Amino acid sequence: MRSIVVTLLVSGFMATNAMPIAAEPPQELQPQTATRTPALQAILRLGQTAQQPVGIILGDDSLCRYRVNMSATKDAFPGLVDRILAQVSGYRWSLRDGVAIMQPNSLLPDTAKLLALTIPRYGAPRSTLVEHAAFLNMDIRALLRPNEGTLGDILSSPDEAKTGPIELRDLTVEQILNYLVKQGKGGAWLLFPVPGTYHPVADQFVQLVSYQDTTGRLERVSCHP
């Protein structure tokens, strides 16, 4: 795995914490440095820089509440993620199927079930990752509520990166997500906390974002759908 030049050296802290802010990074490191970046955003930026596909299973909003300061060094992706997660209690990561997957130490039972759901057939025309997420959410909903349909509309830029057409059979939700974020120059998937009782409000189970995004989607990713 290639080295990258961004890392997080300063201890992370809660957004509401009154701890002093660390010294600003050297000016010449801009724009690859940032201060008080939410851990979630730091992970996504590292993944983008290293072109390492990432999957993030959210158990709560810790990855958004904990902020870290970014400074410059030469290090590899694994060491950098270790440093980030060392500042966020309750999360660990591992490399599975070529995707760096962050997850709570205690995975909620319904979350594990959702990731292990087998989708009989996932099909999509050439689409943006945002559209793929909508289609996959539709497939998940069809398994959970087979009598209910889905209707949607996605706006996008004609210049956004696209993947497909795709047809996959008998893969789990996690396998499909991993497949999608490994296409092209890669991307990241997020799985939002799955409520114990399924509810239509929670229909947006997964979100996908491309590392090639130039429309600000990556920066807008948060811990809530």
Place this chain on the structure above:
Amino acid sequence: MFKLQLHSEGSDQRATADRIVSTLASFAGPPTCPAGQSGWYRQVQKIVTDQNGADIVLGGQELTEVLFYTRNDFGNAPPTTGSGTTNSNGNFTDTFFFCTPACPNDTVHENDVTQDISDHLPTNGVTYALRPNALVYKCSGITINGN
């Protein structure tokens, strides 16, 4: 169609509506629909027009939308939406899809939806509410303002 470039900072061009430039794809689902369901997929390229009906050929317009049912015969879940940005030609892509266990056999029912798009113009920082679009989703196809 007359095209107008946004040049001057003092332009009073106001985003007012959107129009279809071309249909990129239109077909019955599957392939996008889950097993046991069918429906329709339609993807169009659009451009925003101003108060005079002229195209706004401008990149970086940030588009967001709200969809709400005026008729939901199929009892579908709340609509899924997504935001977009225009490219340097002022174009954006609008992808419509729906799937239901009632299709492909149903010939009677439909879902009617109003699409409210908001357009944030980078030139003046103002967000405009575009003229609402009337969407009709049937097993036989998806229409946008009757087309």
